[in-house]
Amino acid sequence: MLHRNGLRELADLLTGRQASAREIAQDLLSRVGALNGRLNAFITVDQERCLREADEADARRARGEARSDFDGIPVAVKDNICTAGLRTTCASGILRDFVPPYDAHAYAGMRAHGFATLGKTNMDEFAMGSTTETSFFGPARNPHDDTRVPGGSSGGSAVAVAALMAPAALGSDTGGSIRQPAAFCGCVGVKPTYGRVSRYGLVAFASSLDQIGAFARSVDDAAALLAAVSGHDRRDSTSIDRPVDFGPDSLTGDVRGLRIGMPEEYFAGVAPEIADRVRAQIAALEAEGATVRPISLRLTEYAVPVYYLIATAEASSNLARYDGIRYGTPAPDAANLAELYERTRSAGFGKEVKRRIMLGTFSLSSGYYDAYYLKALKGRTLIIEDFRRAFAEVDVIVTPVTTTTAFGIGEKISDPLSLYLSDILTISANLAAIPGVSVPVGLDARGLPIGLQIMASHFQERVLLNAAKAVERVSPPVAPAL
Numbered sequence: 001m002l003h004r005n006g007l008r009e010l011a012d013l014l015t016g017r018q019a020s021a022r023e024i025a026q027d028l029l030s031r032v033g034a035l036n037g038r039l040n041a042f043i044t045v046d047q048e049r050c051l052r053e054a055d056e057a058d059a060r061r062a063r064g065e066a067r068s069d070f071d072g073i074p075v076a077v078k079d080n081i082c083t084a085g086l087r088t089t090c091a092s093g094i095l096r097d098f099v100p101p102y103d104a105h106a107y108a109g110m111r112a113h114g115f116a117t118l119g120k121t122n123m124d125e126f127a128m129g130s131t132t133e134t135s136f137f138g139p140a141r142n143p144h145d146d147t148r149v150p151g152g153s154s155g156g157s158a159v160a161v162a163a164l165m166a167p168a169a170l171g172s173d174t175g176g177s178i179r180q181p182a183a184f185c186g187c188v189g190v191k192p193t194y195g196r197v198s199r200y201g202l203v204a205f206a207s208s209l210d211q212i213g214a215f216a217r218s219v220d221d222a223a224a225l226l227a228a229v230s231g232h233d234r235r236d237s238t239s240i241d242r243p244v245d246f247g248p249d250s251l252t253g254d255v256r257g258l259r260i261g262m263p264e265e266y267f268a269g270v271a272p273e274i275a276d277r278v279r280a281q282i283a284a285l286e287a288e289g290a291t292v293r294p295i296s297l298r299l300t301e302y303a304v305p306v307y308y309l310i311a312t313a314e315a316s317s318n319l320a321r322y323d324g325i326r327y328g329t330p331a332p333d334a335a336n337l338a339e340l341y342e343r344t345r346s347a348g349f350g351k352e353v354k355r356r357i358m359l360g361t362f363s364l365s366s367g368y369y370d371a372y373y374l375k376a377l378k379g380r381t382l383i384i385e386d387f388r389r390a391f392a393e394v395d396v397i398v399t400p401v402t403t404t405t406a407f408g409i410g411e412k413i414s415d416p417l418s419l420y421l422s423d424i425l426t427i428s429a430n431l432a433a434i435p436g437v438s439v440p441v442g443l444d445a446r447g448l449p450i451g452l453q454i455m456a457s458h459f460q461e462r463v464l465l466n467a468a469k470a471v472e473r474v475s476p477p478v479a480p481a482l
């Protein structure tokens with residue numbers, strides 16, 4: 001039953017010598033063994049490695065040299081974060097046998113705090129998607145209803161945390177891939193400010209948007225894991241050196257005097273059950289001393305086209321390296337180099353990845369660059385301005401995360417445009433490089449989780465997470481019956 005505990009409870013058990021890291025690891029591994037066949041949250045689990053890391057932590061603690069309170073607690077890692085010696089597939093056929101020779105900075109940071117490696121989680125191929133259905137390894141399933149998607153692209157991490165297979169997990173968010181699956185599965189998911197966590201060793205999708213962040217079952221736990229992976233890294237030139245002021249025990253959940261903005265654009269077209277619930281939680285924060293005012297983010301309707309032009313353009317360039325020579329499984333019997341590229345990429349990439357490479361190549365090509373890519377960059381600047389104006393008046397912006405709760409597996413995957421449109425509430429934060437968090441705020445009439453999103457200005461993670469903690473306090477629990 002150790003798997004029922006969050007990071008803080010497990011840390012207390014370890015410190016009080018009521019459980020060993022090995023016992024915790026064994027319990028989580030057997031939980032994963034019991035549920036993964038059904039939920040498909042993990043692509044790779046290396047039991048031996050996990051137990052060895054737990055044993056090493058127990059030995060360190062016995063010597064009085066624990067790396068942190070969390071030393072030895074296993075967490076899950078999205079499979080686009082490089083782990084030396086442990087397969088990292090990005091849920092793609094082209095990387096199905098890739099074993100990285102080095103650790104991502106975020107993974108090294110997590111290990112430096114003693115967190116052990118439970119396994120690598122399922123995701124949409126190269127993090128392109130919102131459902132985890134584009135995975136080469138098959139879809140992950142929502143623990144609240146396994147006929148439904150868990151969201152994506154970090155669906156496996158969200159499922160692992162919500163289904164009590166992992167106390168916390170790392171994910172990545174390019175346009176909502178942490179916040180949206182957190183909302184669909186009913187856990188906390190936080191995407192930090194761009195530059196807060198190094199992207200070194202995160203397999204690139206859209207480099208100007210990608211950020212690593214954390215999933216957990218409480219705001220404090222998500223903050224603790226995020227703090228462990230944050231910090232400056234000279235190997236990522238966009239990494240920023242700022243003090244990490246939101247670590248364990250730093251959050252009060254006090255919202256007295258907090259200025260909350262409610263953008264009308266983020267409530268239009270949202271399922272009434274979700275919009276009403278988010279409004280009710282905002283009213284609860286007002287009762288705790290926050291002030292609420294309506295604001296306008298006028299450019300919200302342009303976020304989807306701007307994002308899909310920029311993300312696909314960057315992806316088409318980033319994915320050029322999978323040529324069968326530098327990366328990827330080379331196709332056999334190619335007569336020449338061009339044929340090798342063509343066959344390797346045709347066989348190795350899935351449909352959605354190919355669609356995005358083609359879209360991105362098109363918008364970057366001569367004659368179309370000005371009309372599409374450059375236009376999108378200008379749109380992005382206007383969206384950034386929109387947020388700047390808003391944050392001159394308010395401290396946080398509170399909205400729904402998604403327009404619906406989790407939909408059925410297979411329901412939307414054949415209609416990519418409708419899936420792209422469903423990202424409308426999350427992608428602006430990536431375009432503006434600001435932090436965002438999704439907090440569960442109860443269930444809809446079908447028993448599916450509803451998420452509330454908070455966004456704050458650059459490097460205001462502490463303000464963001466404090467508000468999230470207040471929301472958590474006034475919200476009903478959402479644990480799935482598993």
Ligand code: GLN
Nearest residue numbers: 127129173174175176177
């Ligand atoms: N759903 C968005 C997309 O498909 C975002 C994905 C992500 O954040 N990695 O691009």
